[in-house]
Amino acid sequence: MAENHMGPAPTVIADDVHITYTVQGASGSREVHAVKGVTFVAHKGEAIGLIGSNGSGKSTLLKAVAGLLPPARGRLWTRGRPSLLGVDAALMNDLTGERNVVLGGLAMGMTRRQIRERYQQIVDFSGIDDKGDFITLPMRTYSSGMAARLRFSIAAARTHDVLMIDEALATGDAAFQRRSRARVAELRAEAGTVFLVSHNNRTVTETCDRALWLEAGVLRMDGPAKEVVAAYDDEQTRKGRKSKK
Known part of the structure; x- marks a missing residue:
């Protein structure tokens, strides 16, 4: 329209x-x-x-x-x-932050190429690696705040x-x-x-x-x-x- x-x-x-x-x-x-x-x-x-x-x-x-x-x-x-943040970008506790960025990006409608191009931007925006290499750890090790920040960062990586x-x-x-x-x-x-x-x-x-x-x-x-x-x-x-x- x-x-x-x-x-x-x-x-x-x-x-x-x-x-x-x-x-x-x-x-x-x-x-x-x-x-x-x-x-x-x-x-x-x-x-x-x-x-x-x-x-x-x-x-x-x-x-x-x-x-x-x-x-x-x-x-x-x-x-x-x-796109409803937290539903479309549902994250899986047993998978690493890296894998969740890929799966969350696909769920939000991004292509694999777009995810690769925006991967570092998503991680940097979330700030979850500011105090360690958390992106390589399973989501179950994240605080609720870290998980919420990563969800927002994935969703915000594309237009809606x-x-x-x-x-x-x-x-x-x-x-x-x-x-x-x-x-x-x-x-x-x-x-x-x-x-x-x-x-x-x-x-x-x-x-x-x-x-x-x-x-x-x-x-x-x-x-x-x-x-x-x-x-x-x-x-x-x-x-x-x-x-x-």
């Missing part, structure tokens, strides 16, 4: 999307209505943060956009092949029509977070759309220009990231005051 005088082309359209799934418990199964009538349009070049309390439906919505959870009602349209990131920017030191934010900006400039789920609202305001606030599966607010985060923080503060009375 080409750009026109109306502005950047849509990359994701969600029209009254409802998502349900079944949870097995001790007393039997129950259906969870995780996303309730969410509607939004994302465009080329946007970075969109998803905020909300735990269980609000943020990660579930991303999985639906990635095509992993079909909507129970409503419609979802996406441009190209959406739609890239969805779940908390990856919250890992690593300040230098890695700066590199990550800069790479997200580059991905947007390369005509992609980036979705970021984070519990760190500062990360959202520093990385994204727009935010969606989900609460109990309902889209509460959609607008400029700073305004949406401010409204969310205000409500959390009010709830905190009430709980102390």
